[in-house]
Amino acid sequence: MIEAFSVGRVNGRRFFLGRAAALGAMAALPMPAALADTTIRLPLPGGPDTRQLTTEFPEKGALVLQRARPPLLETRFAVFDQGVLTPNDQFYVRWHLPVIPPQVDVTTFRLVVDGHVARPLSLSLADLLTLPRHEIVAVNQCSGNSRGLFQPRVPGGQWGNGAMGNARWTGFRLRDLLDRAGVQSGAVQVRFNGLERPVLPATPEFKKSLSIDHARDGEVMVAYLMNGTQMPLLNGFPLRLVVPGWYSTYWTKMLSHIEVLDQPDDNFWMKTAYRIPDTPGAAVSPTETGYKTVPINRMNPRAFITNLQTGDIVQAGATVPVRGIAFGGDCGVAGVSLSTDGGTTWHATQLGPDSGKYSFRRWQSSVTAPSSGVLTLSVRCTNTNHVPQSWTPIWNPGGYMRNVIETTTLNIA
Numbered sequence: 001m002i003e004a005f006s007v008g009r010v011n012g013r014r015f016f017l018g019r020a021a022a023l024g025a026m027a028a029l030p031m032p033a034a035l036a037d038t039t040i041r042l043p044l045p046g047g048p049d050t051r052q053l054t055t056e057f058p059e060k061g062a063l064v065l066q067r068a069r070p071p072l073l074e075t076r077f078a079v080f081d082q083g084v085l086t087p088n089d090q091f092y093v094r095w096h097l098p099v100i101p102p103q104v105d106v107t108t109f110r111l112v113v114d115g116h117v118a119r120p121l122s123l124s125l126a127d128l129l130t131l132p133r134h135e136i137v138a139v140n141q142c143s144g145n146s147r148g149l150f151q152p153r154v155p156g157g158q159w160g161n162g163a164m165g166n167a168r169w170t171g172f173r174l175r176d177l178l179d180r181a182g183v184q185s186g187a188v189q190v191r192f193n194g195l196e197r198p199v200l201p202a203t204p205e206f207k208k209s210l211s212i213d214h215a216r217d218g219e220v221m222v223a224y225l226m227n228g229t230q231m232p233l234l235n236g237f238p239l240r241l242v243v244p245g246w247y248s249t250y251w252t253k254m255l256s257h258i259e260v261l262d263q264p265d266d267n268f269w270m271k272t273a274y275r276i277p278d279t280p281g282a283a284v285s286p287t288e289t290g291y292k293t294v295p296i297n298r299m300n301p302r303a304f305i306t307n308l309q310t311g312d313i314v315q316a317g318a319t320v321p322v323r324g325i326a327f328g329g330d331c332g333v334a335g336v337s338l339s340t341d342g343g344t345t346w347h348a349t350q351l352g353p354d355s356g357k358y359s360f361r362r363w364q365s366s367v368t369a370p371s372s373g374v375l376t377l378s379v380r381c382t383n384t385n386h387v388p389q390s391w392t393p394i395w396n397p398g399g400y401m402r403n404v405i406e407t408t409t410l411n412i413a
């Protein structure tokens with residue numbers, strides 16, 4: 001049984017109501033017959049071309065199974081064509097350590113804030129709901145999204161492009177919480193930890209840190225709702241950190257401990273893992289060694305076509321609607337352009353409503369199919385910091401930060 005909660009309203013203030021929801025333990029949900037044993041096309045260079053879909057995870061619909069324990073579940077790319085927000089039951093899932101609580105008791109749960117603070121705190125969910133409410137729409141993207149497309153191939157989860165999602169996050173600013181605890185002078189970083197644990201005590205717990213200024217910037221927040229509703233357990237119920245514009249490795253799920261540090265964090269997940277080359281665009285050549293590295297940080301711009309796939313067939317001379325999503329990374333989308341000639345000429349597409357600078361932005365356009373051969377559609381986002389996507393795929397041994405211009409090739413009938 002998973003102890004879930006619903007959100008109610010008393011005296012105008014939202015609060016959590018504990019309730020035992022019969023969601024079942026992991027892997028216990030019945031699988032709709034239509035989806036059992038279904039595979040999906042997800043071709044990666046060097047294979048495989050197909051993947052298994054799973055509906056076996058609680059509160060989750062059909063996701064691409066990359067690994068079961070700890071779960072790595074990818075969003076089916078077709079989901080991104082359906083709206084600007086990624087539905088909670090379709091949102092990708094990534095965990096590092098296998099011992100994830102199958103339930104969280106919302107009445108006994110506490111968030112601890114300690115370390116270099118004047119007043120260490122241990123707060124219930126009800127306490128946390130008294131903090132001023134804050135909301136943002138933001139893209140949550142794994143550092144290794146699209147890693148499976150790296151050539152030469154690199155170790156790690158072989159994701160396609162579906163290790164990302166966009167949601168409305170509701171909660172409170174981290175700064176407001178830190179102010180309650182009273183950060184002391186000399187604080188340099190803030191470290192975050194969740195409820196899950198490794199199998200062996202020798203394995204380092206999953207802890208990530210942000211600089212004190214970043215943690216207090218008024219954008220970093222702790223969310224208790226995702227798309228206006230209870231967060232799925234696997235996406236961090238009951239609380240998760242949201243770090244707009246930064247890769248999701250910092251977005252600690254099941255957040256239970258916040259520690260203000262007066263020394264830089266040198267735990268494994270900061271010092272050794274999730275580091276990128278300190279080079280332009282985090283790119284190195286596959287043979288390069290001895291370069292300096294830094295912790296991965298801000299996201300870069302990306303754009304995708306969502307209504308067409310390579311190999312689709314269009315009629316000669318037809319008007320082809322083309323649409324998709326884009327995001328600026330660590331800032332907004334300035335524009336999305338489309339090219340049918342490999343980048344010699346670009347034309348601007350029409351942008352959809354702006355849901356905030358850290359959100360997906362929808363775009364649309366149409367092109368005329370040629371009389372024969374193929375139609376190649378390349379799409380490029382330029383962000384409001386004037387950073388465009390480029391034609392050269394970056395490479396680094398972690399398989400991080402892919403953002404090459406995407407090209408979809410259609411066949412003419």
Ligand SMILES: Nc1nc2c(c(=O)[nH]1)N[C@H]1C(S)=C(S)[C@@H](COP(=O)(O)O)O[C@H]1N2
Nearest residue numbers: 092093094095096142194235249251252253
């Ligand atoms: N507690 C906890 N939080 C975590 C992780 C984790 O392993 N444990 N993984 C991080 C990484 S690397 C990613 S990509 C995102 C995935 O978020 P999602 O599962 O909600 O899509 O969670 C982040 N937060």
Ligand SMILES: [Mo]
Nearest residue numbers: 142143144249
């Ligand atoms: Mo990740």
